[in-house]
Amino acid sequence: GMASEFGTVVRRGVLRQLASWQAEGLDVVPVAVNAAPGELISESFARDVLEDLAATDVDPELLVVEVTEQRLPKRSVASAAATLDALRSAGVRTAIDDFGTAHSLLSRLVDLPADVIKIDRSYVSRISAPRTSEVVSAILGLGRALGCDVIAEGIETESERDRIRDLGCEYGQGYLFGRALDADAAGELLSQSVR
Numbered sequence: 001g002m003a004s005e006f007g008t009v010v011r012r013g014v015l016r017q018l019a020s021w022q023a024e025g026l027d028v029v030p031v032a033v034n035a036a037p038g039e040l041i042s043e044s045f046a047r048d049v050l051e052d053l054a055a056t057d058v059d060p061e062l063l064v065v066e067v068t069e070q071r072l073p074k075r076s077v078a079s080a081a082a083t084l085d086a087l088r089s090a091g092v093r094t095a096i097d098d099f100g101t102a103h104s105l106l107s108r109l110v111d112l113p114a115d116v117i118k119i120d121r122s123y124v125s126r127i128s129a130p131r132t133s134e135v136v137s138a139i140l141g142l143g144r145a146l147g148c149d150v151i152a153e154g155i156e157t158e159s160e161r162d163r164i165r166d167l168g169c170e171y172g173q174g175y176l177f178g179r180a181l182d183a184d185a186a187g188e189l190l191s192q193s194v195r
Helices: 002-021 044-055 074-089 105-111 132-147 158-166 185-195
Strands: 030-034 062-068 093-099 117-121 149-152
Touching: 002 030, 002 044, 002 062, 002 185, 044 062, 044 074, 062 074, 074 093, 074 105, 093 105, 117 132, 132 149
Parallel strands: 030 062, 062 093, 093 117, 117 149
Antiparallel strands: none
């Protein structure tokens, strides 16, 4: 029952860090935060996010709100969609995380407005299998048709990266590219891009 409270603490911490990096003159990249189902159906969530952005003077385009589609009850989809629409109207990007792991994935893709689709690691780890490769190709096609960026999650090997790239996926994340960093290490990495 603490997901919303925890989400608020994380979001505000992320925005303060982005503001700090901007003040240092670093070339800041968008940062994603997960939103719990309870947050997405709250009438105040979009307003709270926008107020936090204004309070920190962070460009809304630097925040990505991620929703894991399988955790969102079917009865809550309309409320979540309205919240995501409000955020997107203000410039916040939205992402569907772990795409392809829920039973109703196609209906959720239609119902939930998103800028980004993140292909679940379970597909990436089996990308060399022909059927999996075809499913990933289909997800990429859906993403293109809907005007969404598609990110392959959990890329750990060069062969996974190469196969994903061969299928036409432009974006990836995973241990192959780097491990999670604390704020100081991430700031140092950002400062190297400025030099």
